[in-house]
Each structure stands twice: as C-alpha cells, then as structure tokens.
Amino acid sequence: MGFTRREALKSLGAGAVGVAATSLVSIQAVAAEPESKVAPKHAVGLLYDTTRCVGCQSCVAACNEVNNLEGDLRADRIHHSAQDLNSFAKNIIKLYRPAGGTGYSFVKQQCMHCVDPACVAGCSFKALTKNPETGVVGWASSKCMGCRYCEITCPYHIPKFQWEGWNPKIVKCELCKERLAEGKEPACSTVCPAKAVIFGTREQLLAEAKRRISETPGKYFENRVFGETDGGGTQALYLSHVPFEKIGLPNLGNESVPDKYLKWQKRLYSYLAVPVVAYATMVAVIRKNWDDHQEHMNEEQKRTGLRPQL
Amino acid sequence: MTKNDERLPSEKPTIGEHLKRAGFSRRDFMSLCSMLMVTAPVGLALTDQTSVTKIASQIAKTKRPSVIWLHFQDCTGCTETLLRTSKPDVADLILNMISLDYHETLMAACGSQAEASLKQAMQENEGKYILVCEGSIPVKDGGQYLKLGGKNGIDLLKEVASKAAAVISMGSCASWGGVPSADPNPTGATGVDQIIKDKPVVNIPGCPPNPYNLLGVVLEYATFKKLPALDEHNRPLFAYGRLIHDHCPRRAHFDAGRFVKEFSDDGHRQGWCLYKMGCKGPQTHAACSTNHFNEVPDCWPIGAGTPCVGCTEKAIAFRVPIFQLAEIHGATPPETFPGINARIGSVGAAAAGLAGLVAGAIGGAAWVGSHKLPGAAEANDDSKANSTKAGGE
C-alpha cells in the first residue's frame, strides 16, 4: 500500500529519461533551423559619421516636426532640451567631452533597427515588429500593453515610455516609415547639412562606410563600422573617431541578444514537447499517490465518521 | 498727383520711358530692382529672373498699371509707408512705376473735383485698374460710421471694386480690421475680403507693411497679369511665407537662452532676444526681419529694441497683450548638449522613511511573534500536552 519512495523515484526517473529524450529530439529540430537572423534583402538604414557631424541639431528639429512631437519643453518651456532620448524625443545629439579637453565627439542616437532585435524577441504580443522588407522596427499601439519589457531588453536603451497620462505610448525612431512609403528619406538624413547622417540600403551604407575606412586608414576607430556584426548586426551604422563605448555604443560581441540568451528557452519549449512529456509523467505518478490518499481518507471516514476533506 | 496723359491708353508710355522722362537714373532703378529681389526670396515671378538686369528690362517694358487708392477707417499710415522711402527717393520712383490715378491724401483735387476724378479714373481704366484699399470698413448699423461724399463705406467699396481687375488690401485694417476692430469693436470694423467676395483680394497686412510688399504685388500683376502665390489668408507668400522668428537676427540669442528681462538692462543693451518681453515673432508671418523700414538698417521693431507685436496677424495684433509670451511651435534645441549618460532617478525622503517603517514593522512583528513560540527547553515539556491522536498513519 502506498507509493514508496523507491517507486516514486523510479517513475520520476523514467519520466526524466523521457524528458531528456524529447529534449534531444527538439534540440535536433532546432539545430536544423537557420542559426541566426540576417538583414532583409532590401533593408534600409542610416550611416552616421562622427567626423562629419557639427552638432547643428537640424536633425533633432526635423525629427520633431515630421513626427508631430512638441519637444521636451520641461526645462525652460521654450527650448526643446531633452537630456536623453525620452517620450518627447526620438532623436538626439549628445556630446562626448573627455576630461582632457580634446578628442570630443558628437553622437546621434536613435533606434538602431537591429537585424535581430531584442525588443522584438521579447514583445509578447508583437507590438514591436521588424518589417520583413525594409527591416524597420515599428511599434503598433493596438497591440502594446505597456509592459515596458522592450525598455528592459534593448541593449542600446532606445524604446522610451510615456510616463505621464492615461494612454501611454512607446516612443522611438521608426525611420520615418510613412515617408519611406512615399519614397522619401527619413527627416534627419534629409536635412543634415553636413551629410553626417545619410540614408540608403544597408548594403550601400556598408560599402560606403568601408570605402571611407579604406581611404583614410587610422581615422576611424578600429577601422571598422559599428553595426556590421555588433549584436548580430544593426541597420543604423556608425563610424567614429573615438572609441565606440565613449559614445554610448556598448560592446556586444557578434551574437544577437536573443540568440545569445534565449537558446535554451527556445529548445526546451520547442513544440511544447518537453512540457507535455513532463506533464504525462507527473500525472502518472500523482495518480498513484492520489488513489492512495483517497483510500486513506476513506478509511479515516469509516473510523471517525468525519466527512473527508479533499 | 499727376494726371493721366491726354493720350490714348494704348499709347501710354512704358515704365522705362516714363522713368527716363522723369529724369531717374538707371542706377536708382537698378537698386530698386535689387530691393525687389531681396524682398522676395520666394514667390515673385519677377524674381524667377536670375539677374537684376533681367528684372529691370522686364519691368521697363511694362506699361504703368493704373491704381485707384481708397481710404476707409485708416490712419493713413500705409500711405505714409509708401512715401517713406529715401535712398534713393523711391517714393517718386514708385509713383512713376504705377499710375496712381486717385489718392485722397496725395492728390491735389478735393470736393466735387475729386469725385469727378474718381469717376474718370474708373471709366478710363475700367476692368484694368487695381483697387488698393487702406483702412477697415465699418459694417455695423448699416455702415453709417463711415461716409464719404454722402455714400457709406460699404457701397463705395462695392462700387469701385466692381470695375477693378484686382483688389489689394493695404495694411492690417483693410486686411482684417486692424486697430478699429479691437475689442469691443463698436463700429463693426472688418476687412475688405469680408465684403468683396466676387474678386480676388490680396491682403497685405502690417501696421504698416513694408511698401515693397505692395510694390511687388502690383508689379507682378502689371508685368505678368497674374497675382503672386498667396497663402490661406490671401497674403503673398514672398512676404508672408515665413515667421519672423525663423529669420530673426536675434535668433542666436534665443537659441542660447540669452533673453532681455527688462528694458534697458544689460541684455537689452547688447541686443539680446526679446522673447521674454512678449515678442510675437514666433507666431508672426512677415518679412520685416530682412526688409527693414525706411531702408535704414535695423529700422524695424526688434531692431529698435522693442518686441514684435504681431501686427500682421489677426489673432495676435491688438488682441493678445503685448507682454504676453508667444507660443513656440516647433521648439528647437538650445546651444548646449547633453552628455552621453544622463542622471536619472532619485529617492524621496518620504519614500525612504516609509520603506524603513514597513521593514521595521515587519521585523518587529516577527521578533515579538517568534518569542511567543516555545524555544528548545519548553518544547519537550509541551510535547505531551494537546496531543490527542485520532488514528495511526
């Protein structure tokens, strides 16, 4: 009578073997999938060159105008003076000023439109999606529940949340996708007087970046363009004369965030195979224990006359 | 006031010939034409021409257009502005480029002679003259607050406008009512375009406007028989297509946050931005910032150190208090830049206190509670108490 510890362990052991077997199968299935995402064929993006930017902030004014943003007027109610990207600013120019005094750099920050975005991977209801043709990462208000997971996952700290008001949105650069649909360029690259930020297909921009690097070796940091493979690749590319970390571009390695961190989650849950097998095993064990428990309760009832408590 | 020549209309001299006869040097004429180019960065077909010479030759070939000028509820400032040109003496020049056939302030005639003059001007140039209106028209109580020669303003306007080729409202009063229309507007002062609906009416608001605004419209019409591009308020884009704020010489001070706080303070003496003194530049469409008055540099309100009052805008002038701050649409970034990592987040005193309180309360409760539990020594004593066992397991 009763399910001894040995028997319990035996059943669980059998179950564990089943789970392991299923895991191996699903891992094989996953291994057969393409390893990492690549940029869409017609992916478009921006190339920003710190050596050309003069800090005029025309791109900031143009971005506000085109996106109907009134600007971050909290400081003096007159000037748009955002201190960082936030719910009033989709684009910003920051200044890196080293302690020594020389070697400063402007940096333009906006959504990187990653090839395999962490925000898209984490978004439960696909409010953030990557356009399959242009690769632009866009946000849809009808699907967003405002959980701010995108803010937690983005390695570049781009999506921002509207903290005031009852109808908050996620605010970030969407490469002026309405303008793209009309065949125009995004506002920032259109107005830049120094051509510090330019627009084009990712292929074109990478080629241009590499051309600049090869023509002026030593000018650009590490003689490479940031975003070619960083974090799995981005569509907003950066050429910088100072270390990338100084202008806020983190060192991410060549794997995208979802690839690097969600591998095992994907494998364990693929086809829900592991959970189903685990469930079946547990139910089998529980049933035996339950029948046992019921027997015991019936005996108790006979003895005491007390109605059993389920 | 020069009368028309006793020649047939078809034989009227061109502007070039007229100027020559009047003894104006080609140099003066050329500098007038270059003024037109400066005035009109956008919109004047005249200035599609790429050089001053070409403009000059175009204008020179044109016949002087006939202009009839009517005054209503005005202060005559718009006429004065037309005459306030000095280097060169362009007042005369203007009067030689247009044929001002009726103008109550400037003509010699008066009384019935003046009325006859008007009738004649209307007859001879029927369908071809340009009607320029200065001053608003009172419409309340049947329009009785303005009577000229027994006729009220509304009727007079309608009559003269009926035979005009185009109507120009010179000044804010004629454009939308101006000063007379300020609260409570006892006479019901309105702009010309509220009364004349069957003809194109060009508004040239301002109090007063720059005379080149008028000149550009008239010359365009005379040369190409068409009016320049207009905005939604029928104002020529070449003069009103841009905010003062977007082309203000003091804009750099605005962007850097250098504001005048009081008249005559240090900032004022250094020509800082007048936004905080109520300058309506950010809301006002006009060309004053580039085309100053009287051809004297900085001869315009902001240049003289007073805030723009938005005299061209119906919603602003004589309605919004002069010292009230203007709304900025499309705020632009300041001169300063944020660093790479901004400081964000802080702890409030109340919150810290509350957190401490909660932690303390829970900790205290747990401590007190735990001491009600039996420790090691008591456990053995109690093990025999309350231990009724109903059955084995």
Place this chain on the structure above:
Amino acid sequence: MIGFWERNVPVFDVPLRSRALYVLTGLFLLGFGLVTYRELAGLGPVSGMNDAYAWGIWKTFNVMTLTGLGSGGFAVGIAAYLFGRKRLHAVMRTALLTSFLAYISGMTLLGVDVGRPWNMYLVLMPWRWNYHSPLLEVAVCMPLYAMFPLFLENIPPVLEWLHEFRPNFRPLIDKATKVMAKFYPLVVGLAYLLPAMHQSSLGALMLLAGERVHPLWQTPFLPLLYVWAAAFMGFSCVAGTLLFCAIMWKRPMDLDILQELGRITCYVITAWLVFRFADLLVNGKLPLAFQFNQYSILFWIEMGILTTAAITLYDSAKLKNARMMFHAHIITAIGGMMYRFDPTTLAFKPKDGAFYFPTAMEILVALGFVSFAIAVFIVAAKKLAILPAPISYWHDYEREVLSLTPEPQLSASGQALAAAQD
C-alpha cells in the same frame, strides 16, 4: 502548544474582526485608492519608475518575488504528490491558499502596472502571441495557473462550507466533489507543470536583459535557479505561516510535520547553493565576488543569508525548536526574496547615472495589495477549514458552531455528544 495536525479546522474561537484586520483593510483601501489615481494620471506621477529602471517594485517585487513566496502550493504539493510525503497533506490547504492569494494579488497589481491594460485581452488569442517571448509565457501561464488548477484546488474548503451551512446545495456538492476527485490528478499535474514553467520564465525574463544584469547573477541557468528558489521559498512561506498562525491564534503545532518541512527546505537550499557556486566556478565568474564593490557585497550578503538559513533549518529541525524554526523560515524567505529581486533591480545596471527607488505612493500600493492577500487569508482561515489542527479542535468546532446550524451534519462522535446534551 504541541499537537498533531490531523484535520483542517477553521479558527472559530477567535472573533472575526480584529485590530489587525482593520489595519490591513485600511491599508488595502488606501492602496486601491492610489490605484485609481495611477489609472488617471499615468505611472510617472505615482511611481519612481523611469526609462532606465522601467520595472519597479510592482513587477519586480510583488510579481517576480512574492509569487516565489507564493509557490507553497507548488512546493508542498510536489513533495506530497510526487514524492509521496503523505504527512504533508495536512498542510496542503494552507499552502494552496497562500499560493492563491499571492498570485491573485500579484497579478492584479501586474494589471495595474502595465501601461495599456486594455490590450491585455490579446493574452486570449494564441495567433497574436510571440512564442519566443519569456514574458508571453508568464502572461499566459500565470493567469492560467491561478484561475484553473490553483483555483480548483482551493475550491474544496468553500464547497465544504457550503455543504455545512447551505443544506440545499448538499446533493450538488456531493456530485461535484465526486467529479473533482476523478479528475484531480490531471488538475494537480497542471498545478506543478505550469508553475515550473512560469517561475522559470520569470527568471528567463532577465536573460534578455543580457549584460545589464551583473555577471554574478546573469547565467543561462537563471530560469532553473529561479524555479528552484521558488521551491524553497514556498516551503518557508508555508511553514512560516503555520508557525505565525499558531502564535496568533494559539493553535497547537505539529513539530513532526514542521520538522519535515524544515528538513526538505534545508536540502533544497543546500543543493541550490552548491549549484549556484558551481555555476559561478565553472564559468570563471567567482573572482568577481572578491572584487570589493557593491555587487560583491550584495552577493555575499545573499549567500550568507541563505547559508545561515540552511544551517538554521537543519538545526531547528534536529532540535524540534519551534522558535528557531520560525527564525529559520524568515531568514530563508528573506534570502530567497533577495535572490529573486536582485537581478531585476539591485544587480541590474542599465547605464551610468541611473538610479531607482520607489516613491511613497508606490510603496503604499504594493503594501495595499499584500495587505489584501493577508486580510483575505485571515478571514478565510477563520471561516473555512484551512489551518491544520488536532481532531479535538474539530470536535470543539462541531459542538460550538456546526451543531448550531440548521440540519447539521455531524460526525459519529459529534452526534453522540449532541445526543448526550439533549
């Protein structure tokens, strides 16, 4: 104060209304009032959350940490139904109720925390799901768990109450009970599968934060460590609750069961600690623990607390010392909560210059929701048969409460007593 736990009996000998209940009710009304303000004004005015720390204590504490404490049903259930520890059936109802209340309060607060809750209906539409997202797994699995298996497991005391006090329902309840008994293993299986999935997914949430979680915490085994922590936190919450209720309502304690609970908890924590250290060692991260900075100090505090917990649990179990057990379980709960909370906030560094501390209003709302759970627990424990007690308590209950109802259903001994009194 010592006795065997043989049957679940309501705390009938204490008045329903008490000072504690008034305080708790006041706190949760205040919390709910502030929630109204949050809905109208947005999250910014009410909380200290900002773009760098986008998740505040409502998510990171009430949901990610307190549901770990509320894993009693999961933990005790697995011990009882998978490993056959029959003795623990006596405390199942307590465990299940604490779980249910922790989940309900946590998930309601989650609904308050999200910025656009009107789109949460999408959780019911599988074709709108992003299957790779750990947050989706949590959003689907937690409500499913709370509203289906956990809810069903918490129904029996309510059905019993109805059976005792509403005689009209008796035939219906008898039938329902029979049906439930038939499908119970399937329900219970889900009650272990689903929490295993979502408690580990709560850990997976922080995986995607990548480098922003300090390497001493960030590991591919984060989901495993989270669900494992939920297991020992669940035990400690149940045992702590039982001990605290014994103090508050002067109920006898079954030291054997408490000893078993303590021992199991100790083994689970010890294995967890070993795994954690092994993971750090194998991945070469252990040297980071010896750099003198806020993170290493935090790490050692965490590990210190949990080691102390394991030792105290072991000793208290061996000595059957109730007071020591209580301390041990509190320390375990604190250590476990720290572990679950740290990767989200204290060991989470989005970028330089960023800081987060909850505002007073935020704390009050969190407190309000916790108070709600505790208040409901108190009322339930007094009205329903949740807390375990010796049989004599049941007989007292029969005599003082049940026999006074119309058509009482009494046990054999109860009937005998009633007959004797007549």
